[in-house]
Amino acid sequence: MLEKTKNIARQILEEKKASAVFGLMRNEWNIIQPHLFEDPAGLANLVLEPKWLLAKLAMRILRSSPENYKLAVICRGCDERALIELIKRNQIEKENLLTIGIACSQEQAAICLCDRPYPEKLDAGEKVSGVDPFQDERVRKFLIGNDKERMKRWADMLKRCIKCYGCRNSCPICICEPCKLEDDVWVQRGVVPAETITFHLIRAFHLSDTCVACGACQEACPVNIPLLYLQLGMRKTLREKYGYEAGLDPETKSPVLSSAFEKPDTDREFPDWINSLREEDES
């Protein structure tokens, strides 16, 4: 898989399809870091592990580059989905982005609780099947029980928060300037632990229909709060009610943005008289 990725990257650079390939490099001190490969010779040091989301960095690079700068990003499934969500939000110009999609291993998918451990545009590696997060023992243990038990569990967990903003900063799609989490109107400033309902749930809900379940928030959290679990229920609802998943393609908009007639949910029925109203509307 590594050799194949290197070949694709080399080809892209030699044919000048992109100004640079963005991936991970093992540097001279044996440390792995994100790197812009501009010279094909440098690709010798390219590596694919560990999991490292590059979408947000790629967005920053593209934003601060001249207009015709094209970037080829080596990305896993979640990274590709994040890039697509950023395209949808007009943060990345579609024309300026190429992807080299690589598949994740079964072990990685199990660690990430990932239901799609491969990009839609797969260039190197073999697809493995995803994991249903709701079948996972850790998730089940955390989310079962009645409201009272769940509330206690989350409250205990979220009280550990040291308000480092790591969850926000690491999320590839959390990009607003200014951020509501830094605004006193919404979240009390200068208190630790962060206000539970506002800080955590405002963040979680802003990502409701755009979270690609990459798990970066959770991995960044220094006190091990299972932040991904906050998103799972909403992702499930979007899939079951509207057949929607974030980040699969740049054209499909979130159902939350459209009228219920264009994108009805599967278990809501409209009475007949509403259809008659619709016809009047349209005529």
Add this chain to the structure above:
Amino acid sequence: MNQPRILIFACKWCGFIGADAAGKKRISLPSRFRVIPMECASLVETDAILRALAGGIDGIAVLGCHIGGCRYNNANHTAIKRLELLQDLLDTTGIGSSRLLLSFGTAHEDYQFEEIIKNFFDELTLLPPLDPWL
């Protein structure tokens, strides 16, 4: 136990008319609620709902027009979808979706408003307090 506190966001074309009429008729209602008139239910910010819960409000009601009856280009559809998603998050965290009442096209009349508020009030009285979160 203290009486629950309710915050109501009411679209001025339907829910607010019901609320107003209930007031004019002097219908007796639980006392601890406030109505905020909105131009449209779609303008109710989800963040404001969370802010209210954090501020000690026990339940929030969003009253909008019926599906198909919105004055603003079906904006209430997006409101329902968005708020239902928020209900999911409330369920995930154990706050419970029953603290967020969504009612569309059901509060045009004074007696309808009365019924909705009274029922909501009764339901909230039965819920465990939000204390661990505050």
